Amino acid sequence: MEPKELLETIKARVGTPVEEVTFAKYLDMVADDPRLARLSHAIIGDTIDDAGLSVGPDGEERFDLFEGELFGQEHVIQQVADYFRAAGRRLDVRKRILLLVGPPGSGKSTLVNTLKKGVETYTRTDDGRVYAIKGSQMHEDPLRLIPEDLRGDLDVYVEGDLNPEVSWIVDNVYKGDITKVPIRRLYFSISHGVGFGTFVATDPRSEDLTRLVGDVDLSLLDPTDPTSAKRAYKFNGELNAAHRGMADLLEVFKMDERFLAVLLSLSQEQIIKTNGPGTMYADEAVIAQSNLAEYEELVANPRAAAMLDRLVVVKVPFVLSVRDEIRIYEKMLAGADLGRNDVSPLALHTAATFAVLTRLTHPGGGMQGLIRKLHLYDGRFGTHGGAEDVERLREKSPEEGMTGLSPRYVINRLSSVAGSTKGCLDGMAVLQALWEGLPQRAGFTEAERERWGSLLSATEAEYDEMVQLELRKAAVLGYRDSAEKMARAVKDEVGLWEKQGEQANMPTLRRIERLIDVPQYGRDRFRRALVASFELKGQRGRPLHTRHPLLQESIQRALLPSWGDVGRMLEDQSEGLVEGLVSAGWKKGCARHVVEYAHKFTESKRDRDRKGEQPTWYS
Structure with a gap:
């Protein structure tokens, strides 16, 4: 101008x-x-x-x-x-x-x-x-x-x-x-x-x-x-x-x-x-x-x-959705100079996961129940959970989100680790920074230390799952194009189902329903949800295969290799995984860093499984 x-x-x-x-x-x-x-x-x-x-x-x-x-x-x-x-x-x-x-x-x-x-x-x-x-x-x-x-x-x-x-x-x-x-x-x-x-x-x-x-x-x-x-x-x-x-x-x-x-x-x-x-x-x-x-x-x-x-x-509680928490961080970091650091695409997700977990009321069912609640609040609905379950959980916990870690604390710790390190700022570095800063918080108790230590361990497990998924994607050349092609087929077939019912020819739709175990009584609800996700104005511009969590999961199951296959690639084709991550938008340093991390946690997990140990942040 x-x-x-x-x-x-x-x-x-x-x-x-x-x-x-x-x-x-x-x-x-x-x-x-x-x-x-x-x-x-x-x-x-x-x-x-x-x-x-x-x-x-x-x-x-x-x-x-x-x-x-x-x-x-x-x-x-x-x-x-x-x-x-x-x-x-x-x-x-x-x-x-x-x-x-x-x-x-x-x-x-x-x-x-x-x-x-x-x-x-x-x-x-x-x-x-x-x-x-x-x-x-x-x-x-x-x-x-x-x-x-x-x-x-x-x-x-x-x-x-x-x-x-x-x-x-x-x-x-x-x-x-x-x-x-x-x-x-x-x-x-x-x-x-x-x-x-x-x-x-x-x-x-x-x-x-x-x-x-x-x-x-x-x-x-x-x-x-x-x-x-x-x-x-x-x-x-x-x-x-x-x-x-x-x-x-x-x-x-x-x-x-x-x-x-x-x-x-x-x-x-x-x-x-x-x-x-x-x-x-x-x-x-x-x-x-x-x-x-x-x-x-x-x-x-x-x-x-x-x-x-x-x-x-x-x-006005803290947000309880990981994706919304990430958007808050992105806004707060907009225009910030993180020095010589590249930020891993998983870093903010990891920080947000831990922060949201500290705000949730435990629904029972052990840590698995809390993680399921985390996923539901994030819109990751399974075949036996949906928006109605979210409303029910929120009604049970009206004070949820009124306590826990604030976005300001997270950004303060991110700034601290960015100022003291160089290279790739990954999820584990973020978790370490969040943990080390907790004793400095006013009123931090021993009970919180133990509880939040277990939440950090759960967040680490979530991070490991995300790393595995990213590497599985990196192992498939042209994954996004193949995923979009499959999603377009699903969109066409679910449109036919609306017009013709069960008589419609729907091979791709039926396949993805099998892959994620959609029960027969849940098919209509799942298909209507797919139609709604394809038509939402707010979804325009997003890749078709990412518009519904279950669609995305089923396409990943259909197209991606197992973690066992990728684990073998870590041994002798790790550079190919690095290049796959780079083509997906990762900085090369972070891509190499996460491949090395995956190799280490795979070996570490084998040792822990063999000894029957669990990781802990508060021992």
Whole structure:
């Protein structure tokens, strides 16, 4: 892009052209487009909906506004969207504080910041236009100029009184003539605090309430003029800045009771109680954030009943899907310089596997039961497990994901090992780094050491399985092309089955069903799942043979050699396996490294099997 073109693009994106109209003109605009009268919750709800919906690989609806920002949090986002849709229709839920509860690093701030950026962008579009009274520090809604007894003549909803500052301007600057009050288009801005306020609670003993509600400029007070307080008030509190938009309150329950009382008045009555000219109406969505421990302290406090009654609680757990956890790491590492390291394609998968295992509630059935749960949550459904099993497991463990390792810890350890080593950063190096960092975590107990040591051993076994699969693929020249050809045949045949039933000619489909032991009573469900996976919009662009886990597994069984055959290749054709990995996208150093590792773990496993030993990380 040429510099001139780049500047024009930037100007179009961030420029704020001045658009000023008379109040009479503004009333005509409202008559033509009633959306101009929207309150804050409706603006935010429309921001979410206007960005659009799409269908993910798992068939779930996904809100495009959060695409690429949050992963695996569709259920959380759906609850937030439902809240703003209901609040935007002025249901009583808008008089509640939206509270996001979750462990540090679970995505609470990312969700709120993405929402802010979306609203900021939306107000720069024609559909998201917002207007305010010129000169108002709180960007007052022009429709509040209309006396309350005359508002019923409008075809739109109007609520709230003018704040003291605007009342003084109307009376003294425009002599009470509202037709002379100029109206300007308002562009929300995060950096300039227009439509957004952010408050981080610190030490309640030294906290100043004016940070929330503004303050009086004593130099402007005139003891002989009783109206001077209206002009002397500085609307520089975070709740003032959030008027017409959103207040973001972090560590909310670290606030003392004075602050919480202000929030109660704001949520329940839509008023801000000040130290200056009384109270003022405020139209803003209040989003608070808290960790689980502080929220549970509040629940246990009998004096907090009024506050609890004013909360809509949305829990934001860590993600429980390995593939979503990997996407979080990829986002966090985007643009990072890992020095002289190549990263194995299996490294992030290994880290994500261990992190997710630390968050899961054990379903019983030993480690095998936990691994089965891990696979189900990752969408790796077997013939006797599916989406309904995932829902059942989640219902049994509503607090799942509220504890465990955070993505930040994993990235910190990856950064540590990347800075101290060179060559290939593989799965085993990642596991070692994760394990060595655990004693540094606050509150790490001996019981956790033993439990998480067993989880690391299980993760190592999963890593070994992945290594074997990658080498089996590397042993077949042109595996991907053959797999795609077979998948296309399955797609054609399952289409015939939809039209002709069991009379259709389906040799390839029947073969893959035999390979993965699909029972006769499960064939219809399996075939319908295949059809859905082929048709999902969110799957477009992905290789056909990877669109359904069981299809992928069956094709691998059909085309790939056994591990025994590959094990023999490790002895005398290892360079051929290295080249096969390189052709599949591996860096040569990592390819050679994993082949050497496979040779070693094969020998080691033989020795352990012979001695009847199990690997351990906590001996």
